[in-house]
Amino acid sequence: MLQGIAASPGVAIGRAFLFRHEELDLPRYTVDKLAVDDEIGRFQSALEETRRELEEIQRRSQQEMPNGHAEIFQAHLLFLEDAMFVDEVTRRIRSTKANAEFVVTEVSNELTERLSQIDNEYVSGRAIDVHDVVKRVIHNLLGKERMDLSSLESEVIVIAHDLSPSDTALMNKTYVLGFATDVGSKTSHTAIMARALEIPAVVGLGNITSRVKTGDLVIIDGNHGKVLINPDETVVQDYLAEQRKFQEFERSLNILKELPAVTLDNHYITLAGNIEIPEEVSSVLEHGAKGIGLYRTEYLYIRKKEMPSEDEQYESYRDAAETVAPDPVIIRTLDLGGDKFASYLEFSDDVDSLMGLRGIRLCLHRQDIFMSQLRAILRASIYSNLKVMFPMISSIEEFRLAKAVLEQAKLDLTSENIPFDPDLEVGVMIEVPSAVMTADILAKEADFFSIGTNDLIQYALAVHRVNEEIAYLYEPLHPGVLRLIQQTVDAAHNAGIWIGMCGEMAGDPVMVPILLGMGLDELSMSPAAVPEVKKLIRSLSIEDAREMKRQAFSLPTAWEIENYVYGEAMKRFPELLTWLSPRSQSKLIGL
Numbered sequence: 001m002l003q004g005i006a007a008s009p010g011v012a013i014g015r016a017f018l019f020r021h022e023e024l025d026l027p028r029y030t031v032d033k034l035a036v037d038d039e040i041g042r043f044q045s046a047l048e049e050t051r052r053e054l055e056e057i058q059r060r061s062q063q064e065m066p067n068g069h070a071e072i073f074q075a076h077l078l079f080l081e082d083a084m085f086v087d088e089v090t091r092r093i094r095s096t097k098a099n100a101e102f103v104v105t106e107v108s109n110e111l112t113e114r115l116s117q118i119d120n121e122y123v124s125g126r127a128i129d130v131h132d133v134v135k136r137v138i139h140n141l142l143g144k145e146r147m148d149l150s151s152l153e154s155e156v157i158v159i160a161h162d163l164s165p166s167d168t169a170l171m172n173k174t175y176v177l178g179f180a181t182d183v184g185s186k187t188s189h190t191a192i193m194a195r196a197l198e199i200p201a202v203v204g205l206g207n208i209t210s211r212v213k214t215g216d217l218v219i220i221d222g223n224h225g226k227v228l229i230n231p232d233e234t235v236v237q238d239y240l241a242e243q244r245k246f247q248e249f250e251r252s253l254n255i256l257k258e259l260p261a262v263t264l265d266n267h268y269i270t271l272a273g274n275i276e277i278p279e280e281v282s283s284v285l286e287h288g289a290k291g292i293g294l295y296r297t298e299y300l301y302i303r304k305k306e307m308p309s310e311d312e313q314y315e316s317y318r319d320a321a322e323t324v325a326p327d328p329v330i331i332r333t334l335d336l337g338g339d340k341f342a343s344y345l346e347f348s349d350d351v352d353s354l355m356g357l358r359g360i361r362l363c364l365h366r367q368d369i370f371m372s373q374l375r376a377i378l379r380a381s382i383y384s385n386l387k388v389m390f391p392m393i394s395s396i397e398e399f400r401l402a403k404a405v406l407e408q409a410k411l412d413l414t415s416e417n418i419p420f421d422p423d424l425e426v427g428v429m430i431e432v433p434s435a436v437m438t439a440d441i442l443a444k445e446a447d448f449f450s451i452g453t454n455d456l457i458q459y460a461l462a463v464h465r466v467n468e469e470i471a472y473l474y475e476p477l478h479p480g481v482l483r484l485i486q487q488t489v490d491a492a493h494n495a496g497i498w499i500g501m502c503g504e505m506a507g508d509p510v511m512v513p514i515l516l517g518m519g520l521d522e523l524s525m526s527p528a529a530v531p532e533v534k535k536l537i538r539s540l541s542i543e544d545a546r547e548m549k550r551q552a553f554s555l556p557t558a559w560e561i562e563n564y565v566y567g568e569a570m571k572r573f574p575e576l577l578t579w580l581s582p583r584s585q586s587k588l589i590g591l
């Protein structure tokens, strides 16, 4: 049994599939002049094999990804016939007698280099397609199977060192029963995606990839952060029972779906859903959330491996707005960087640095990308209650610059006679400590705030949100964090604007009473968390919540605050205890 970090609740039992990103060793040799035709034949067979693979993936994607997402594979197939590639490789094998793998790589590198120099977003975006197809061709030349979670064909538990957001977004949910990784934490984007897809997951296990082989029987206990490897039959039976009980518990909360999130004395708080991919909109409705408090638009960019067009974005936003109407949808503008990046957007290495060119900084740097997203949001704003917010704002100047680009987008649309909502609300995500310290200034020019605790905590406590070795220091209930939240809430209310929270903290039922006590107006969370949070809110009065906040603020350590709020939550919602990961235990791992 391995103990890790409970990333997504539920129990999964199945056979392991060890997923690894392989680094290919590329051979380089000269072929005999009599073997040149054979070498060209080898290249053609690899093209043929690649075509078969792509046709199969295209067929499957058409079923699973509506909205034309599968079109990308059509472009990949066309590339396999492109004379600039096929004829050039053939000619060069003949003239240089170098092996096919080497020539394919050389020709494709030249092609991508040329494509990325063209000053046209669409054309330069094709470089990633070339890269993808060529990787397949080389795999086939080397006779290696390519690992890809979208092409699984049976139910498995995925075991990996790490999963990138795009690995997770491309997972075939029908076949991935659960997953476990060596690295990661509760607020890593992989964990957030697992909760969104409602796939049980445990992360931060250290070395599970060296303990498990493909085919081993594995149990993932996503409630308590445990993974069991090759358990005996009685343990399997116990966990099957546990799985049923958990499903019953979740069903029992379903009765709350139509009830409002009000305290015993009728204080109302909005509970909204966070979504990553457009398909999750239905989950927002299913779990009784009132609208979308955070639409993480990065996945439109990461998942497709190419830049989405303005029209595609417009359709996604419009669909979301129409589906949850009359409740609102808050679109968060592109927040690439940190652990979310699209490899085809070749900026500097700095994009994946947490303190680098990420979030709003990247958008202000690449206003072509930003402008197309803002136009799409504005165009969709006529359909329902849409709002926009900017991530990673660190000063009023940055907020003003972002709003200036929005105003330019409005002017452009007006001159093109394209309608939009002129009163679209514009908010600031508060997730950088300097934004908290200047919240009074920002509040004067914003329509609302939403606190992004995932980043705010990591920047305030200097604790990387994805590093499992220091996960015990990542304390949402650190007295410093609570004071930052309270300061932001007060600044918003003093300026007469509303304030929400969309970081993972907002969806933790144990923490919700003090968030209520601090005065937040809205909490936005992974949709599956809404019923538990609602149940807790409906079990206390606003006075109880304020008193709990006062008590929490009188305690000096995160540890004491956590014990206190945990105890209070358990008094009101004892069933929850069974399903929560033991907090003290996850802390002790780090100590």
Ligand code: PEP
Binding pocket: 294, 296, 335, 431, 451, 452, 453, 454, 455, 456, 502, 503, 504
């Ligand atoms: C946050 O930082 O809390 C947040 C909601 O944004 P993300 O997790 O996408 O960085």
Ligand code: MG
Binding pocket: 391, 431, 452, 454, 455
């Ligand atoms: Mg953030």
